[in-house]
Amino acid sequence: MRRHINLLREFSVPLLLGVAIALFWANMDASSYALFIHEPMLFRLDLHFLTNDLFMVLFFGIAAAEITQSLLPGGDLNPPKKAANALIATLGGVVGPVLVYLMLNRFFGDPSLAKGAGIPTATDIALAWLVARIAFGKGHPAVAFLLLLAIADDAIGILIIALFYPNPAFPPEPLWLLLVLAGTGVASLFSRATIRSYWPYLLVSGSLVWTGLYLGHFHPALTLVFVVPFLPHGKSEEEHLFEISPSKSSTLERFVQEWRLFVDVGMFMFGLVNAGVRFSQASEATWLVLAGLALGKTVGISLFSALGRLMGFPLPEGMNARDTLLAGMIGGIGFTVALFIAGEAFLDPDTQAAAKMGALFSIGIAVPAVMWGRYRQAAARKTSSRRDELPQHSSTL
Secondary structure, X not given: OHHXXXXXXXXXXXXXXXXXXXHHXXXXXXXXXXXXXXXXXXXXXXXXXHHHHHHHHHHHHHHHHHHHHHOOOOOOOOOHHHHHHHHHHHHHHHHHHHHHHHHHHHHHOOXXXXXXXXXXXXXXXXXXXXXXXXXXXXXXXXXXXXXXXXHHHXXXXXHHHHHHOOEOOEOOOHHHHHHHXXXXXXXXXXXXXOOOOOHHHHHHHHHHHHHHHHHOOOOHHHHHHHOHHHOOOOOOOOOOHHHOOHHHOOHHHHHHHHHHHHHHHHHHHHHHHHOOOOOOOOOXXXXXHHHHHHXXXXXXXXXXXXXXXXXXXXOOOOOOHHHHHHHHHHHOOOHHHHHHHHHHHOOOHHHHXXXXXXXXXXXXXXXXXXXXXXXXXXXXXXXXXXXXXXXXXXXXX
């Protein structure tokens, strides 16, 4: 039973099942799907809020824990120069899609579609993390590289929404970000006091940060990204986070071990709540968004990563240029954040629906990415096997 559960978690079957059900339901009976998602339930909160504004806090917390572990001495992103390469690549993952979108729109689109240039800047961290783990394999440094890139990319996406697609009814209120600073400061004090339980960090520091982001009209899903790095952890990374024995785990590692199953299974609700896109007629907006994600992300991330290497910021050990190309391809899976930006960028229902179709189609990038990644894994195993079969010659003195 445990082996089957781990297999379902490894391939994120709950998430994919939620996506499939949402697509089917939204296209068969859109009204009942919308009612299910937005009908007030627990404490008069709807399922959309409970999933995206509360549950996803834990998901980003798990992701932040893996990055924190990878930044420790011995980790894939240590020294910090290696992490800097991922952050430079993140800029390429924003600039590349915008340039591709605008250039193609100039030749094939309509001037009114230029407002959608921000749509393909987003990477869906949940799906990208899933595809990366399958394409690169467990423990590959490219997974941590892409995870840091995706979190930074999502943070930029939230800023893009706030700056370029603000909701007139709820404009950003940066003053509330002082609560984010307060929550971060409290987490630092807890860490210095060597508080070993993760609950004070989550309940006290997390509540302050979440409130500051929410009242400031910034998406609160990133709450634990500001808190988790302060959880007591080891001085170095001797094993990858998910391979550590519970008997010798730190506070950071216990947080992951005790919440990982809940988060993995809970991704079913994330897919169910966010993937309910109705199929519509494709138009120029569809192909502009898809090209921005598929081409712009791949080229932008790989080129800026190469630029980072020229500037003296190396890739994590075990990564090469082909890995960054594959990471860029996976980064093109925009989906949920891209869907949200599309809803803010266009007021015309037909244009909005067509742009959302482009974001939806970006899920298809996972197929060639996984195929290429699996092929490379098989080729690497074959090369390693051939090396092991070579006769060993010993010299005699």
